[in-house]
Amino acid sequence: MNTRIIPKEYNYTAPQTLAEALDILKQKNVRVLAGGTDLIVRLKMGSEEAMETMLDIKRIPELKGIAYCEKGAHIGATTALADIEENAEIIKNYPALRDALVAMAAIAVRHMGTIGGNFVNASPVADTAGPVMVYGGQVHLKGPEGERVIPADEFFVGPGKSQLKEGELLTAITLPVQPADSGAAFFKKTRVKPDISKISTTVYVERDGETITNCRIAMGAVAAKPITLPEIAKEAIGKKASKALFAEMAAKVADTIKPIDDIRSTAEYRKAVANVMVAEAFEVAWKRAGGAL
Ligand SMILES: Cc1cc2nc3c(=O)[nH]c(=O)nc-3n(C[C@H](O)[C@H](O)[C@H](O)COP(=O)(O)OP(=O)(O)OC[C@H]3O[C@@H](n4cnc5c(N)ncnc54)[C@H](O)[C@@H]3O)c2cc1C
Structure with a gap:
């Protein structure tokens, strides 16, 4: 891949304000560049033929950085994955997101790639999606009609498709x-x-004593x-936590999911792994909630 050249000419622009970027997005055939770890691959493969303008959004200060306050964490779209994984508030308050970040790609890719890019790329394997969804995260969008906020678990539509509208x-x-x-x-x-997932899982629990309450x-x-x-998650609520319950939950997940065979794995393998991995994730989530087994 790295030996390929980009087989087309295009305009490049790097505005410094969000207003300017949204204005440029009104033009025809603009593609947004954040870290480029997905987009540049597609360009090199020749699958972005229609692109006339590359809009680099990494110089817009309001899209970058992490803030933590009494409401929670605000992660700007162009914050590099490596900056999120090193953030003390993320490590302390959202360890499952950190688990996902450190398991993604190689460190060089994580210094370039962004959380906004991982979401908009909308791959079925996007590793930041699971943690953001189980923590009750929200996706903030801005366009010509103003601002929209969408629960993260409603953002993804299909491979490469999300709720993000043109502009x-x-x-x-x-x-x-x-x-x-x-x-x-x-x-x-x-x-x-440092590879793309064959399968991933994120489990979130709340507890009251020995009982799972959410x-x-x-x-x-x-x-x-x-x-x-x-x-399936609802079935754990109200039950006493135990290794047997976690194994039962994992078996239910394995029975329910409908993975496919592809270049990374087979449906059969994915189901077999889910049967073990979901139970392990329950155990670690439970311990992080302060529970004993
Ligand atoms: C070697 C390698 C290993 C990888 N490993 C993993 C992995 O383990 N797990 C994983 O999940 N991914 C992995 N990826 C994929 C990729 O690194 C991530 O999806 C990354 O988060 C993409 O972010 P980016 O900023 O580079 O996106 P870009 O390539 O800049 O953009 C991706 C897409 O989103 C659009 N876009 C970006 N930001 C915005 C925005 N703010 N608003 C609107 N549109 C936007 C772009 O136009 C493009 O369509 C890997 C990639 C490579 C090359």
Whole structure:
């Protein structure tokens, strides 16, 4: 891939304000560049033939950086994945997001790639999706008709497709403050360490003593988009936590998901791994919630 050249000429522009960027987006055949770790690959493969203008949004200060306040975390769209994984508030308050970030790609890619790019690229394997969805995160969009805020678990539509409309930019991802006695964990299985997931899972639990009082489960690489499984998660609520319960939940997930065979894995393997990995994620999430087993 790195030996390929980009087989076309295009205009390049790098505005310094959001207003300017949104204005440029009104033109025909503009493609947004953040870190470029997905877009440049597509350009090199010749699959962005229509692009006339590349709009680099990385110089817009209001799209970058992490702020933490009494409402939770605000992560600007162009914040590099590596900056998020090193942020003390993220490490402390959203460890499942950090699990996902450190498991993504190689560090060089994480210094270029952004969280906004991971969301808008809308791959079924997008690793930041699961943690953001189970933490109750929201996606902030801005376009010609103003601002929209969409729950992260409603953002993805299908491979490469999201709720983002033409002319809009993803401006930020926000995560609410997490309740006391809650915890979450992300696990993924890859061919080699810095690789795209064959399958991933994120589990979130809240507890009151030994009882699970809330639960969310997200899965990656098992459907046409990153998904949550609210019906299965509901079955854990009100039950006493135990390794047996976590194994039962994992078996239900494995039975329910409908993965496909592709270049990274088979449907059969993905189901078999889910049967183990979801139970492990429950255990770590439960321990992070302060629970004992
Ligand atoms: C070697 C390698 C390994 C990788 N490993 C992983 C992995 O393990 N897990 C994983 O999930 N991904 C992985 N990726 C994919 C990629 O690195 C991530 O999806 C990354 O987060 C993309 O961010 P970016 O800023 O580089 O996006 P870009 O390539 O800049 O953009 C991606 C898409 O989103 C659009 N876009 C970007 N930002 C915005 C915005 N704010 N508003 C509107 N549109 C926008 C672009 O137009 C483009 O269509 C890997 C990529 C490579 C090259």
